[in-house]
Amino acid sequence: MGNRVTRDDFEWVYTEQPHTQRRKEILAKYPEIKTLMGPDPHLKWIVSGMVCMQLLACYLVKDLSWKWIFFWAYAFGGCINHSLTLAIHDISHNVAFGNKQARWNRWFAVFANLPIGIPYSASFKKYHIDHHRYLGGDSLDVDIPTDFEGWFFCTPLRKLLWLFLQPLFYSLRPLYVNPKAITRMEILNALVQFSIDLIIYYLWGLKPVIYLIAGTILCLGFHPISGHFIAEHYMFLKGYETYSYYGPLNWLTFNVGYHMEHHDFPSIPGCRLPMVKKIAAEYYDNLPHHQSWIRVLWDFVFDDTLGPYSRVKRLCKLAKES
Numbered sequence: 001m002g003n004r005v006t007r008d009d010f011e012w013v014y015t016e017q018p019h020t021q022r023r024k025e026i027l028a029k030y031p032e033i034k035t036l037m038g039p040d041p042h043l044k045w046i047v048s049g050m051v052c053m054q055l056l057a058c059y060l061v062k063d064l065s066w067k068w069i070f071f072w073a074y075a076f077g078g079c080i081n082h083s084l085t086l087a088i089h090d091i092s093h094n095v096a097f098g099n100k101q102a103r104w105n106r107w108f109a110v111f112a113n114l115p116i117g118i119p120y121s122a123s124f125k126k127y128h129i130d131h132h133r134y135l136g137g138d139s140l141d142v143d144i145p146t147d148f149e150g151w152f153f154c155t156p157l158r159k160l161l162w163l164f165l166q167p168l169f170y171s172l173r174p175l176y177v178n179p180k181a182i183t184r185m186e187i188l189n190a191l192v193q194f195s196i197d198l199i200i201y202y203l204w205g206l207k208p209v210i211y212l213i214a215g216t217i218l219c220l221g222f223h224p225i226s227g228h229f230i231a232e233h234y235m236f237l238k239g240y241e242t243y244s245y246y247g248p249l250n251w252l253t254f255n256v257g258y259h260m261e262h263h264d265f266p267s268i269p270g271c272r273l274p275m276v277k278k279i280a281a282e283y284y285d286n287l288p289h290h291q292s293w294i295r296v297l298w299d300f301v302f303d304d305t306l307g308p309y310s311r312v313k314r315l316c317k318l319a320k321e322s
Contacts, residue, residue: 007309010150011235014314017135019242019263026264026280033265033279039098040090040269043254047087047096047112050080054115058200058208066207070218073211078219079252081116081212085124085220086228086253086270088112092125095269110189114196117213122189127174132266136233136241137316142174143233150309159301160222162308166229167220225249227293230300232259234310237288241312244277245290257293260284 027033057077061069088109090096097104109121127142134140149169153162162169174180201209220226231245245257255270256262261277261284268276277284290296300306 007150007305007307010144010309010311010313011238011241012313013136013241017241017263017314019135019260022283023264026276026283030279033268033276036272036275037265037267038095038269040095040271042271043087043090043096043269044108047084047091047108050084050087051111051115054080054212055200058204058211061211062204062208064207069207069211070214073215074218074223076215077115077211078215078223079225081216082219082223082225083252083254084112084116085120085216086256088121088124089128089256090254090270091121092128093266093269095267099267106185110192113189113193115212116216117193117197117209118216119186119190119193122183122186123174126180126183126186127178130178132263133319134316135263136312136314138313139178140316140318142177144177144311144313145169145308146173146177150307154307154309156301156304159307163222163226163297163301165221166226167217170220222297224294224297225253227296228253228256228259231257231290231293231296233312234300234306235312236290236299236306236310240288243289244284244287245293245296247291247293249293257290260287260289 054077057072061072064072091105091109091112094102094105096108106122106125109125113119113121130137131141131143136144138144149162153159197209197212200212228245228249231243233242235241236243242260242263244260247257250257255273258270258273258277261268261273262270265273265276
């Protein structure tokens with residue numbers, strides 16, 4: 001891709017995010033896309049199977065040596081946990097049980113959270129709404145790195161460190177950028193999560209608990225699947241702030257790679273996003289996209305024109321709460 005410049009600040013724009021207008025145009029031309037909206041009937045069973053698989057893994061790893069605990073956490077358990085965070089992403093859009101069953105979706109996200117080892121789902125839901133409503137919004141979209149991150153993590157070694165530390169930045173950044181009051185659901189999420197952690201510890205000891213938490217931290221950091229964090233909104237080409245990925249890892253990540261399609265139609269579950277691209281092909285086929293998350297990570301680290309500053313930012317007005 002061309003048109004790259006070394007960055008010492010974010011890319012400030014003074015236009016609305018592109019997804020709103022594209023959504024209107026596509027729905028006007030292809031109203032049948034509305035039929036793709038609604039719950040995914042298979043999601044609850046897939047997620048339940050993944051949760052059970054991790055609970056079985058907890059039993060199987062309880063007597064392993066520590067080196068194998070961390071190996072399997074990175075190579076297997078962490079992949080499932082990362083996939084579960086993306087299931088929680090889908091569930092946050094109410095696609096497990098539909099918009100009329102919001103409470104069922106919230107509690108199912110807490111269930112999907114269990115193997116992750118750390119309470120996550122309720123806080124993610126609270127902030128992810130803003131990411132869609134105020135994409136790139138200054139002090140509103142906490143997916144955007146801070147100025148310190150952009151300034152400091154600017155060399156290959158520092159960017160590599162930043163990728164390893166992504167779980168830390170993603171968890172702490174909201175508290176600095178856009179702090180919000182703790183919700184009742186977040187408290188319940190934490191109580192349920194820590195209770196399950198204690199039960200696993202009581203049944204099988206410390207190693208299964210470390211297996212779960214280490215897998216989450218390792219695979220949300222420097223890991224091939226984590227390429228999606230960079231691929232989705234980092235500006236690889238000037239003028240484009242959202243990118244899709246059409247490679248094979250979509251099979252493990254609930255099609256999170258179809259990210260332009262997701263931001264255009266957040267109420268369509270991941271399993272149906274390829275159909276959006278197929279129906280409205282002329283809107284997506286000519287947009288820049290990625291084919292490899294590993295290549296994304298490589299370019300991010302070693303291309304000196306890319307870094308945490310490679311994000312579009314805009315000033316957004318707060319929407320009135322209904």
